[in-house]
Amino acid sequence: MAKRSVRDMWKAKLEGGHVAPSRSQPVTAGRRRFRGTILGVDPSLRGTGLAVIEFSGGEQGLLLHSETVRMHRSASMPACLGAIFRELTACCQRYPVDVVALEQTIHVQNFQTAQVLGAARGAAIAAAAVAGKPVFEYAPLRVKQAVVGVGRASKEQMAKTVRGLLGHGAVLSADEADAAGTALCHAFTCQTEAEV
Numbered sequence: 278m279a280k281r282s283v284r285d286m287w288k289a290k291l292e293g294g295h296v297a298p299s300r301s302q303p304v305t306a307g308r309r310r311f312r313g314t315i316l317g318v319d320p321s322l323r324g325t326g327l328a329v330i331e332f333s334g335g336e337q338g339l340l341l342h343s344e345t346v347r348m349h350r351s352a353s354m355p356a357c358l359g360a361i362f363r364e365l366t367a368c369c370q371r372y373p374v375d376v377v378a379l380e381q382t383i384h385v386q387n388f389q390t391a392q393v394l395g396a397a398r399g400a401a402i403a404a405a406a407v408a409g410k411p412v413f414e415y416a417p418l419r420v421k422q423a424v425v426g427v428g429r430a431s432k433e434q435m436a437k438t439v440r441g442l443l444g445h446g447a448v449l450s451a452d453e454a455d456a457a458g459t460a461l462c463h464a465f466t467c468q469t470e471a472e473v
Contacts, residue, residue: 326452
């Protein structure tokens with residue numbers, strides 16, 4: 278059988294034709310699917326996204342909970358960090374969370390922004406550590422690549438793809454969609470159930 282490019286397969290799919298994968302694609306039949314519950318986190322000082330997704334071995338995860346930890350601009354940094362810590366701790370207590378998947382901060386405009394985002398990440402990681410949950414961190418480009426298939430996908434593309442993958446139809450805020458995307462990235466890219 279001749280090799281077919283992804284572009285050729287998409288063209289055939291859109292035209293209603295048969296879309297058999299090429300032989301060059303990796304075989305994933307032997308790969309074990311992730312089973313368990315992941316708390317995805319998109320950390321930010323005043324808008325941390327949280328999403329709890331349960332995976333029972335099928336293609337689709339079940340969104341158990343999502344929220345954005347919003348803090349007013351007048352709230353102090355310690356108050357914001359405390360709120361992140363409390364909400365993440367509450368999620369770990371309320372749901373059977375196996376692992377926490379956290380989006381890394383890669384590029385920031387200035388040193389002060391890096392400090393603020395680092396503090397928000399620290400509060401989330403500390404809450405996971407106190408709850409005894411393993412933490413996995415993923416670069417934003419890797420999350421988008423795993424979920425959307427394009428590392429430079431827009432926030433709108435990410436939110437739409439996450440909604441389609443979860444199949445619930447509800448519109449998530451951008452922060453919640455990013456958190457859910459991070460959880461999906463872990464489910465799609467972790468090697469075995471032994472990691473949890």
